[in-house]
Amino acid sequence: MIGVAAATLLVTLAASSRSASDPLDAYRRFVATPAATRLLAVARAEMERYWSDAPADSAAAPPDSIADWPAAPVAVYLTLRDGATTRACVGSPAPVRASLEATVKALAVEALRADRRHPVVRREELERVRVVIAFTDEGVLLADPMLVDPGRDGLLVGSPRGHVAFLPGEARTVRWALSRRSAWACSTRAPTTRPTGGSRS
């Protein structure tokens, strides 16, 4: 088993603008705390537990308690990155569990087996993939997806058939992303009722 040194936790904050009422402000603070590091460890422990016979409560996560939702629950996506490649990505526009930790645990297991665009993740792959947890706001409705800067903003594409989310950096251009259909997007759960407006400027 390859040893792992957690040398540097890279926290990337990607947002185009911020305001006092920005629902992600608390999450920006959260990702700079040890609790966010532990949340990543919880995700990894849950994935390792998936292949073991250990009961759910025995996942080898750090013992410190985790602060739950830093603010009102938001959309959460969990990505497994293999180098520059998205190995798997799942998420939901709405929280899938009551607590942040439970949401991340559920997404961690889904990432292994439920991203239909990729083969299931093999146990040995866990050694080299990196876990990325993304929090997003409800978004601002756009008439033209080309208005999105794919290097900085996320893009949620919805239709009666479902939703896909492109997270920052996953697509070089929106046109390229759409031409690739959902190949680089996060698999999402069924659409939820969402307001049609947006206050972010």
Added chain:
Amino acid sequence: MGVLDPRTNDATYRRLAVVTVTEAERRAPPDDDEDEETSESHP
């Protein structure tokens, strides 16, 4: 869980603000006692 063809005429588009936390790079243990630390970047 649904995957759609985003070229459909009834597609809607939302620009999302995103905050991410990324696991440290997976690599062999270094020689020193370097431990986890947190850094931020603002692209």
